[in-house]
Amino acid sequence: MARLKLATLWLGGCSGCHMSFLDLDEWLLELTTFAEIVYSPLIDTKKFPDQVDVTLVEGAVANEDHFHLIQQVRKNSKLVASFGDCAISGNVTAVRNRFQEALPLLQRSYIELADVQKGIPNDRSVVPALLDRVRPLHSLISVDYFLPGCPPTAKHIRMVLESLPSGKPLSLHGNQLKFG
Amino acid sequence: MSVVTLTINQQMITANAGDTILQAAKDAGIKIPTLCYLDGLSAHGGCRICLVEIAGSTKLQPACFMKVAEGMQINTETHKLKEYRKMIVELLFAEGNHTCSICVANNHCELQAMAMAVEMDHDRFDYIHPPKEIDISHQRFGIDHNRCILCTRCVRVCDEIEGAHTWDVAGRGGLAKVIADLDQPWGEADSCTSCGKCFMACPTGAIFQKGDSVAQTEHPRNKLESLVMAKDKKQWHV
Numbered sequence: 001m002a003r004l005k006l007a008t009l010w011l012g013g014c015s016g017c018h019m020s021f022l023d024l025d026e027w028l029l030e031l032t033t034f035a036e037i038v039y040s041p042l043i044d045t046k047k048f049p050d051q052v053d054v055t056l057v058e059g060a061v062a063n064e065d066h067f068h069l070i071q072q073v074r075k076n077s078k079l080v081a082s083f084g085d086c087a088i089s090g091n092v093t094a095v096r097n098r099f100q101e102a103l104p105l106l107q108r109s110y111i112e113l114a115d116v117q118k119g120i121p122n123d124r125s126v127v128p129a130l131l132d133r134v135r136p137l138h139s140l141i142s143v144d145y146f147l148p149g150c151p152p153t154a155k156h157i158r159m160v161l162e163s164l165p166s167g168k169p170l171s172l173h174g175n176q177l178k179f180g
Numbered sequence: 181m182s183v184v185t186l187t188i189n190q191q192m193i194t195a196n197a198g199d200t201i202l203q204a205a206k207d208a209g210i211k212i213p214t215l216c217y218l219d220g221l222s223a224h225g226g227c228r229i230c231l232v233e234i235a236g237s238t239k240l241q242p243a244c245f246m247k248v249a250e251g252m253q254i255n256t257e258t259h260k261l262k263e264y265r266k267m268i269v270e271l272l273f274a275e276g277n278h279t280c281s282i283c284v285a286n287n288h289c290e291l292q293a294m295a296m297a298v299e300m301d302h303d304r305f306d307y308i309h310p311p312k313e314i315d316i317s318h319q320r321f322g323i324d325h326n327r328c329i330l331c332t333r334c335v336r337v338c339d340e341i342e343g344a345h346t347w348d349v350a351g352r353g354g355l356a357k358v359i360a361d362l363d364q365p366w367g368e369a370d371s372c373t374s375c376g377k378c379f380m381a382c383p384t385g386a387i388f389q390k391g392d393s394v395a396q397t398e399h400p401r402n403k404l405e406s407l408v409m410a411k412d413k414k415q416w417h418v
Contacts, residue, residue: 097309150281180280
């Protein structure tokens with residue numbers, strides 16, 4: 001049987017969800033027996049593949065690069081899962097939304113509070129433009145599955161990944177769905 | 181005291197006439213979820229989590245307020261109620277800034293626990309992210325309006341148990357907020373006795389002890405329960 005094509009994405013988040021993924025430890029070897037990681041910050045790939053079975057998305061949609069990438073991710077993935085609180089709710093990444101727009105935030109951070117070299121970074125070849133508001137993934141593309149937690153525990157990640165070959169990811173219940 | 185018989189979830193129970201549905205259910209060992217309700221305080225009926233269905237009525241009724249009646253047929257766990265409860269929790273999350281991961285009350289929060297109970301895995305409503313303030317002018321406590329769900333437990337406990345009535349609610353709709361005295365910084369509110377009962381009663385991380393970091397705040401609810409017992413039953417824990 002062909003292995004499942006699994007991708008993981010890192011948008012506006014702290015990488016804690018991916019660290020929790022790495023907490024799967026030796027079970028990662030078992031994972032590779034039924035799934036192949038085709039795109040991830042943990043492996044050396046630059047382009048999101050054309051056909052992916054499952055994509056786990058860590059982080060909120062915070063800038064224009066994220067915004068464009070997730071359109072492609074949705075188009076090329078059979079199943080898209082919001083992986084962790086930032087993807088699901090914006091979480092810490094969205095704390096800046098109290099400014100409502102990007103410019104006042106950038107002014108506050110890079111001009112008002114800066115000690116040296118005051119100025120908003122705007123070289124678009126280096127940093128993508130911030131969206132005015134940080135958005136949860138499901139507010140922009142359709143999302144098939146939600147795995148909350150900051151980060152989701154390795155135990156729950158494993159339970160979900162183990163259920164993937166059956167075609168339908170496991171439904172989590174009650175205390176397994178904990179934010180924070 | 182006269183007794184009435186009624187059914188809750190097809191279970192026949194008896195209750196004292198004059199009891200609320202919530203009280204009758206509790207006495208019969210049936211748990212109805214609540215959020216703004218707190219034992220020992222008057223009911224508020226604000227959060228709508230305890231809504232129940234009563235046969236013969238198209239209106240859902242809050243169990244914390246609605247009195248029992250002879251022959252009442254009550255359902256507390258229908259699909260419709262579960263769906264509404266989930267929606268209420270989603271709305272609470274959407275209209276505040278409840279970032280559980282960086283909250284003093286993480287792992288000890290009734291709103292977070294309610295989200296698990298209703299199995300909320302994401303919010304179907306758009307987050308508003310309103311710019312709200314934090315007041316740390318009080319010597320011992322702080323109030324973070326970002327995390328306030330306007331349950332009014334602090335208002336009621338301060339008025340009904342402490343007798344100070346420092347807290348009240350000002351404003352309407354999305355602008356409603358809990359205020360100290362005449363909308364002053366908490367530290368300047370003369371009526372506050374610094375008793376900490378609002379902190380004991382708060383269901384979320386809105387009222388916290390200064391110095392608490394993420395996940396450190398546990399509201400000492402048992403202290404409040406002792407006070408309520410002393411007030412209602414004249415019994416003191418020694």
